[in-house]
Each structure stands twice: as C-alpha cells, then as structure tokens.
Amino acid sequence: MFKGLKPIVYQGREVWPLVEGGKGVSATNHASAGAWAAAGGIGTVSAVNADSYDPTGKIVPQVYISRTRAERHQELIHFAVEGAVEQVKRAHDISGGKGAININVLWEMGGAQTILDQVLERTKGLVAGVTCGAGMPYRLSEIASKHGVSYLPIISSGRAFRALWKRAYSKAADLLSAVVYEDPWLAGGHNGLSNAEDPLKPEDPYPRVKALRDVMREGGISDETPIVMAGGVWRLDEWVHWIDNPELGQIAFQFGTRPLLTTESPIPQGWKDRLMTLEEGDILLHRFSPTGFYSSAVRTPFLRNLEARSQRQIAFSKDQIGDHTHQLDVGVKGKNFWVTLGDLQHAREWFGLGYTDALKTPDNTLVFVTPEEKTVIRKDQADCMGCLSHCAFSAWKDHDDWSTGYLADPRSFCIQKTLQDIAHGGPVDENLMFAGHSAFRFKKDPFYSNGFVPSVKQLVDRILTGE
Secondary structure, three states, X not given: OOOOOXXXXXXXXXXXXXXXXXXXXXXXXXXXXHHHHHOOOEEEEEOOOOOOEOOOOOEOOOOOOOOOHHHHHHHHHHHHHHHHHHHHHHHHHHHOOOOXXXXXXXXXXXXXXXXXXXXXXXXXXXXXXXXXXOOOOOOHHHHHXXXXXXXXXXXXXXXXXXXXXXXXXXXXXXXXOOEEEEOOOOOOEEEOOOOOOOXXXXXXXXXXXXXXXXXXXXXXXXXXXXXXXXXXXXXHHHOHHHOOOOOOOOEEEEEOOHHHOOOOOOOOHHHHHHHOOOOXXXXXXXXXXXXXXEEEEEOOHHHHHHHHHHHOEEEOEOOOEOOEOEEOOOOOOOOOOEEOHHHXXXXXXXXXXXXXXXXXXXXXXEEEEOHHHHHHHHHHHHOOOOOEOEEOOOOEEOOOOOEOOOXXXXXXXXXXXXXXXXXXXXXHHXXXXXXXXXXXXXXXXXXXXXXXXXXXXXXXXXXHOOO
C-alpha cells in the first residue's frame, strides 16, 4: 500500500480516494464504473448520451427520425435518460455494494438539467453523487438537493468556484461532497481554460489547488471535503507531497486516461491499440469543439484536417475598403467579397488544389473546402439533434427560439456524430479521440509491456502501490 494514502468516508461509506473520470459519450459505462467501485473506489457512469440495450442485450442505435431539430432534441433527451438509467442500474449491480457510483454530466450538453433531473428521479438510492463540468453549473446544487444526492462541481480555478459558491452552492453546502480541480492543460476532453490563461503556457497545479482550498476555507468548507485532482494523474508516488499536506487539506485523485486501457473499458479495440502507440506531444489542446471550449484529443487525421481547414481561411469585407482591394473570383458566387491581394492569391492556389468551395464563418472569414467536405458539413449541420445547449457548428440553442443567432461555423464539426462513431467501432483516424496529455505514458510504462491490458481491479491495485 502506498505510504500515506488512506480511505476516505464518502456518502457514509469508506472508499479509496480514487475517482474514475467520467468520459463523454459511451467511453465510461456500467462495466468500467461498476468494476472501479467493486475495487473500492468511486466509479463514474457517463450520463452523456449513454447506451441503452434491447431485450437481447444489444446496444440500441440512436437513430433520429423526427423532421425538426427541436423534435430530434426531444428524441435525444429520451435516449440520454433511458441510457443513463440503464447504465447506473448495471453499474450498481456490478459494484456489489462496494465503493460508490457517481454519474457525470456536461452542463453544456443539450437538455442537461432535464436529463439530470429525470435520471436522478429514476435511480434513487443508486447514485452517490454527480460530477458536472463544461460550463458553470449554477443549478447543479439545486437539482442534487431535490434528489438528496451529493454534488461535485468540476472547475479549473478558485475564481470559478468562488462564483459558483456565492451564487448557489452556499445554499446547499451540506451536499457538496468534493470539488474536482481539472487541470486545463493536462486533462482530456473539454477543459476550462479562461481567456486570461495561455493555452501554450501550462501552470503548476499546486498553487492553483492551494488557491482553491483558500477559497473553500473562506466559505467555511471543511478541509475534510476533498479536492479531487484531475488531469495528469498517472501514478501516486508523483503526488506524495500532496497527500497529508495541511496546505491542501484532503486530496483525492481522479484517473481518466488510464482506465481507458482496461479489459472492462467499453472503448473499441482500435482505440485501445492506438493508445499504446502514442508519443509525447500527440495530444493536441485545441479549440475546434462546437462548445467553444478548449479540449484535448489525439491528433488524428480527423483533427489535423480541422487544423488544415482553418489554415485555409481568409478575411473578407462586403465593400472595397482599406487593403481589401480585390474582388474574390474563386469559391464564391457574386462580386461582393473584397479581399487583400495576398489572400486572393492564396484562394486561387487552394482552388487549384481542389478546395473549390468557400464557406462563410461567423467571423467574416471564408474557409476553403472540397465539394465533398462541403456536402458532409452541410448534411451534418442539417441533421443536428441538439446535443449541446449552444452549438457553434449548427447554430443550435436548446431553448427559446432554438438558434444562437450566429451563422453556423464550418470550421467546427458535429461532436455527437464523431463521438458516437468512435465509441461504437468507427475508424479512429476519422473521428475525434479524446485523451489526456499523459496518454503517451502507456507506451513507456512497464506495467503495459508486451501489450498487457489490466482489469480494472488490477489497475486499481497497481495504483494503490503508488505506481
């Protein structure tokens, strides 16, 4: 047993301070979460468009048949609730009453509040707590209180927690069971980088977590309420100075990337195989997500194509003004696109390479794509099912008039489509593959030598040794 690591009391039960990260669409399900809890930790079921099953045990395809986006959005909510309820029940059965089961939701997912409310209503006594990030989840404490479960907000700075505490959480302080600090430079998936932080200049998490603890103390929150360190956590012996540290108070650790490579992990074999080949630097912190947030993913050809698409971009004006002195004569119809001479030359070059269609962005720029790319982009935008509260790619909004009021952005992509595809066996090179920035360590860690893939129990036992 790793020196200094002790169980904590969570929702009336003794568990290891080891939390399974809840990973998006079907990447963390009942099998992984139930096994993590059975090993004595806190397992996390992803309640983001989770899978449900037919009577034979086969996954029910999430096929949308309604004509309008608003109607498809209601279908999505139905799929999400049914799937999450099924996953929680199965995870609870696997856990055998050990550890604890949390669920994870994204505040910026479409219908998040409705989905969370309905899932908790139908899983009473099975869910210990709710982790929630990707936005500022002010109503999280209110919904958790309604159902008598604890809540664990995911934040990336003490400043963000202070805002949540003052506005809402102080009114439900008794159910705040932990605060998850997610390192915005190291964690996989969507990250909480603010406009004041440089994505290219990672900051040491220790002073940021110390600042978070100071904010919690200002609010009268006990040092026994854990801060869960998430992002970049691989082995505990690298965090020994965090354990039993009076400056930080109680610390727990979240593992998001390592549980991907276990026998219970639901991700397809191709995804697991790819994890074993990654080199340092293969994870890209980017801003192509339709959420508008930064996120971290493997730099697959899918992601490189988005990078290249944004590089084939020029600004335009509707009038001849300043250095916009030349009319664009490729990629567009009409004569009201004025560009610089240099950009005109770029556009003609891209046109000659087959990028013959220019698509407008919300920022008064044009991106050049092939006719095939344009067809896919337009179809994906038309097929939008409202998986986000606000989607830059399709200009969908999940309330009021169903529109963000901005032009749909062709520099982004349909995140629901690609995450569903890769999670269910689609080609890894043609989809978004989320992973934390420590994923390159699979290749170097002797624990995984000769292609060894551990069970969740073997992984937890390994972590408990400090390695």
